[in-house]
Amino acid sequence: MQGTTLSRWTLSYFAVAVVFLLAAQALMALGVGYPSAALRAPQTLIVVHCVTVGWLSLLMCGALFQFVPVLLARPIYSNMLPLPALILIVAGLGALIAGFLQLAGALPWMPHCFIAAGILLGSGFAVVLWTLGRTFARAWPPNLPAQFVVVGLCAIAVTVTFGIVFALGYGGYLHSALLAKLRVHALPLHVIAGLGGWLTFTAFGVSHRLLAMFMLSPELDGPTTRWTLYLGTLALAIVVGAGTVAAATAGGLEIALSLAGLAGLACLALYGSDVVQLYRRRVRRVIELNSRMAAVALAHLAAAVLLIIACAALGGIARFSGALVFLVCFGWLTGLGLAKLYKIVAFVTWLECYGPVLGKTPTPRVQDLVVEPRAARWFWLYFAAVDFATLCLFTGTPLMFRAAAAFMTIATLGIAVELVRTRRLVNVKEALRLPSGAHAPRLLLTFVAH
Amino acid sequence: MSEWTGDDFLDPIREALRLVIDPELGYNIVDLGLVYEIDVDDGRIAHVTMTTTTRGCPATDYLRSGAHQAAASVTGIASADVTMTYDPPWTPRMMSPQAKEHFGIADD
Known part of the structure; x- marks a missing residue:
């Protein structure tokens, strides 16, 4: 069919x-949140959740549905459930932001905002997990790249659970001593499960397959990839298991985080070695913009890991945690996300528009839907601005950071305009643009023939 | 009408299939080596066995349908039947010399 x-x-x-990414970057440019405010200030939490839930998690969910x-060579369990999931997550994020605005004194106090956020976000991600979980069930046991995604999906469940505990705490609903302790001590676990488990580990699995597919590299499923999976899963299990016990008993997290860190480092080193193999052994010598920019994002991941090691060795993790999380979120995850978004939007648009007329009439290539040299300028501006912003955070210059954030916003806007142009087929030569029988793609949803 | 054999249709079908491109590589499926076998039976039904560059490729259904359309459009062919296979899996070594040259791959 x-x-x-x-x-x-x-x-x-x-x-x-x-939209959430642009909003978050604009807020940073306007001086909302860290570094103008404290790391745990409500203003910072608004920006952080716009980035992690509104941008990165929605991007990842959308990408996973496709x-x-x-990865499994099986159809999705439901093509309709993603819509209520999206509505629930966006509504939940709205309630969460309203809650933080109340904490900041910008809105009158309404005690039910946080519980609404917990219920809505919890339900939204539960629908995502149900839809993807049922798809996995059709292809169980999953192949190696898909196993990374399974671990990532377990991590989002953990991340959201911790998030609900925090939301209940902010709303004043926590009367259990155990949950209250978790609320105070488990923030690092929430952050690591989210950024490390859900976003990074899932990106590992998806990137293994996408990089191989887009660069015509051999698909890797040898011992290096398997041990990347085992060690990463071990690191996350230590963080979640031992970390939760330590947080719930108000014990120190240092031992759990150190052990998890060692396993995580070995996992990252093996993933790095796999990625080098994928790039070195590619058949396609001249690679596209998305693969070049993915390499830049991967270099930012490597830089972030080296900086984390250096900060840990020098005892500066707590002091520079904001800068390190920023580099992971924007240099690595957002950089990779924008690079792959640039490709996926063109690919999906091609399938939707020209797939149905394939074999009946000449069609353009996916590459004809984009103008890479023009988009490349926005990507380079974006990465340069991220690097400068990171430097500003390390050197404690908030005003310069705001300027860098403004450039990040402009660059992202430039990339967003390129995505709209791709969707509108503006870059395709007129003779090939819309042959008879082809559907003009709609901007915000995909036409799916039955 | 003069006597015909299935082989008479192979070149026209191959030519028609060149209209179908792999969207990602932007090159026709014949020269990419994605078409493994073409056969025409006594009922003038074209049987095409083909693959995709990667298993689970989102373009699979469109490629199958496109190949069906192209093969069935050849004059004298009654209908077409397209089978997807991943045995053997496709490798870039299966490309034609022209396609290899296009992608800068050494011809071995």
């Missing part, structure tokens, strides 16, 4: 995600 491999709501997820079927 034609069209079953296209995800109907992925583009909607991407559009909402990009690419889990590719």
Whole structure:
């Protein structure tokens, strides 16, 4: 059956995600949150959740609805459930932001905002997990890249659970001593499970397959990849298991985090070695912009890891945690996200528009939907601004950081305009743009033939 | 009408299939080596066996449908039947010399 491999709501997820990214960057440029405010200040938490939930998590969910079927070679369990999930997550994030605004004194106190946030976000991610989980069930046991995604999905469940505990705490609903201790001590676990487990580990699995697919590299499923999976899973298990016990008993997290850190470092080193193999052994010598920019994002991940090691060795982890998390979020995850978004939007648009007329009439290539040299300028501006912003955070210059954030916003806006142009087929030569029988793509959702 | 054999249709079908491109590589499926076998039976039904560059490729259904459309459009062909296979899996070594040259791959 034609069209079953296209995800109907992925583009909607991407559009909402990009809006949240632009909003978060604009807020940083305006001086909202860290470094102008404290790391745990409500203003900072608004920006952080716009980035991690609104941008990165929605981007990842949208991408998974499209690419889990590719990883498993099975259709998605439901092409409709992603819509209520999106609505629930966005509504939950709205309630969470309203809650933080109350804590900041910008809104009158309404005690139910945080519990609404917990319920809505919890339900939204539960629908995501149900939809993807049922898809995995059709192809169980999953192949190696898909196993990374399974671990990532377990990590989002943990992350959201911790998040609900925190939301209940902020709303004044926590009367259990155990949960109250978790609320105070488990923030590092929430951050590591989210950024490390959900976002980074899932990105590892998806990138293994996408890099191989887009660069015509051999797919890797040898011992290096398997041990990347085992060690990363071990690191996350230590963080969640031992870390939760330590946090709940108000014990120190240092031992759990150190052990998890060692396993995590070994996992990252092995992943790095796999990525080098993928780039070195590629058949396609001239690679596209998305693969070049993914390499830049991977270099930022390597830089972040080296800086974390250096800060840990010098005892500066707590002092520089904001700068380190910023580098992971924007240099690595957002850099990779924007690079792959640039490719996926063009690919999905091609499938939607030209797939149905393939074999009937000449069609353009996916590459004809984009103008890479123009987009490349925005990507380089983006990475340069991120590097400068990171430097500002390490050197404690908040005003310069705001200028860098403004440039990040401009660059992201430039990339967003390129995505809209791709979706509108503006870059395709007129003679090939819309042959008879082709559907003009809609901006925010994908036409799926039945 | 003169006597015909299935082989008479192979070149026209191959030519028609060149209209179908792999969207990612932007090159036709014949020269990419994605078409493994073409056969025409006595009922003038074209049987095409083909693959995709990667298993689970989101373009699979469109490629199958496109190949079906192209093969069935050849004059004299009654209908077409397209089978997808991943045995053997596709490798870039299966490309034609022209395609290899296009992608800068050494011809071995």
